[in-house]
Amino acid sequence: MSPEGVCDVDFWPYLENITSDAISRTAFGSSYEEGRRIFEFLPTKRNNRMKEIESQVRPIVRALIDRRVNAIKAGEAINPDLLGMLLESNFQEIEQHGHKSFGMTIDEIIEECKVFYFAGQETTSTLLSWTMVLLSKHQEWQKRARDEIYNVFGKEKPNYEGLSQLKTVSMILFEVLRFYPPVVALLRHVTEEIKLGKYTLPKDIGLNIPVLWLHHSREFWGDDAMEFNPERFRDGVAKAVKGSGMFCPFGWGPRICLGQNFAMVEAKAVLSMILQRFTIELSSSYTHAPRLIFTLQPQHGLHLTLRRI
Numbered sequence: 185m186s187p188e189g190v191c192d193v194d195f196w197p198y199l200e201n202i203t204s205d206a207i208s209r210t211a212f213g214s215s216y217e218e219g220r221r222i223f224e225f226l227p228t229k230r231n232n233r234m235k236e237i238e239s240q241v242r243p244i245v246r247a248l249i250d251r252r253v254n255a256i257k258a259g260e261a262i263n264p265d266l267l268g269m270l271l272e273s274n275f276q277e278i279e280q281h282g283h284k285s286f287g288m289t290i291d292e293i294i295e296e297c298k299v300f301y302f303a304g305q306e307t308t309s310t311l312l313s314w315t316m317v318l319l320s321k322h323q324e325w326q327k328r329a330r331d332e333i334y335n336v337f338g339k340e341k342p343n344y345e346g347l348s349q350l351k352t353v354s355m356i357l358f359e360v361l362r363f364y365p366p367v368v369a370l371l372r373h374v375t376e377e378i379k380l381g382k383y384t385l386p387k388d389i390g391l392n393i394p395v396l397w398l399h400h401s402r403e404f405w406g407d408d409a410m411e412f413n414p415e416r417f418r419d420g421v422a423k424a425v426k427g428s429g430m431f432c433p434f435g436w437g438p439r440i441c442l443g444q445n446f447a448m449v450e451a452k453a454v455l456s457m458i459l460q461r462f463t464i465e466l467s468s469s470y471t472h473a474p475r476l477i478f479t480l481q482p483q484h485g486l487h488l489t490l491r492r493i
């Protein structure tokens with residue numbers, strides 16, 4: 185940072201770090217440093233070695249779980265994190281039915297932990313990235329968000345109660361999720377022939393529900409569908425869009441995202457802490473090129489100019 189408090193920085197790695205920390209602490213509590221190592225194996229275009237990744241991630245998670253299981257067996261208190269809760273409910277299930285086949289196997293628990301990691305990290309850092317880009321392009325919304333954050337927290341650290349009062353920030357995050365949904369499509373496999381409206385879908389076909397397209401359709405959002413306008417969410421999601429299910433950044437139905445509240449709270453907290461300290465603009469080295477690697481990411485990084493307030 186220059187003596188005047190200005191710096192040019194690629195913010196993307198920092199956002200990746202903070203979201204891995206958040207999910208690591210939530211999933212594995214005090215073992216979060218260990219949990220973070222899992223992200224080193226997240227597949228990217230450069231590092232697309234799924235089999236190798238699988239063989240490296242599994243022992244890390246397995247060691248974490250074994251240690252916890254031994255602690256529980258030794259009568260130690262259960263950690264109030266995701267892994268602790270999963271193991272506790274699993275033990276109860278097995279005890280209640282008196283048989284191992286009622287609980288999850290260790291392999292299934294490992295899979296659950298991995299799902300939380302992979303589902304929760306990249307998606308949230310992507311949401312935060314596009315929020316930074318759009319607030320840089322729309323300085324009036326950046327100012328409105330900062331004013332609200334100062335009104336609620338001043339310069340103090342954000343707290344959970346205060347985060348639920350951030351209405352403008354919520355509107356902004358919803359609009360970012362509409363504009364650049366981290367998950368651009370929902371994929372389904374049709375397991376048996378079914379009638380869907382006027383269509384009959386045959387067994388064994390794949391369905392692609394185009395979230396990105398639905399979120400930009402003039403038919404559902406009106407003539408300003410291609411514009412960034414958080415105001416549309418002032419009276420909630422139902423009033424912003426024609427037709428239910430057309431705003432689906434977290435999916436829809438029984439498989440809707442389990443972490444959506446977590447993600448919103450986390451995004452609000454991170455954004456509050458950034459806007460309390462800095463104004464943000466796009467740096468001259470920023471190149472706008474969203475690309476899809478599982479989620480919609482900034483291809484050439486997130487180069488921003490930060491000015492200390």
Ligand code: HEM
Pocket residue numbers: 207299300303304305307308311365366367370371432433434435436438439440441442443444446447
């Ligand atoms: C902005 C952040 C996030 C976005 C946009 C997002 C999006 C989604 C979407 C679209 C689905 C449904 C996929 C489908 O139907 O095929 C999903 C499922 C899921 N998400 Fe998220 N997610 C986010 C954050 C998180 C976080 C933070 C967690 C964990 C703490 C999480 C955990 C999960 C899990 C476990 C599922 C699977 C639910 C099931 O299949 O029953 N997500 N997410």
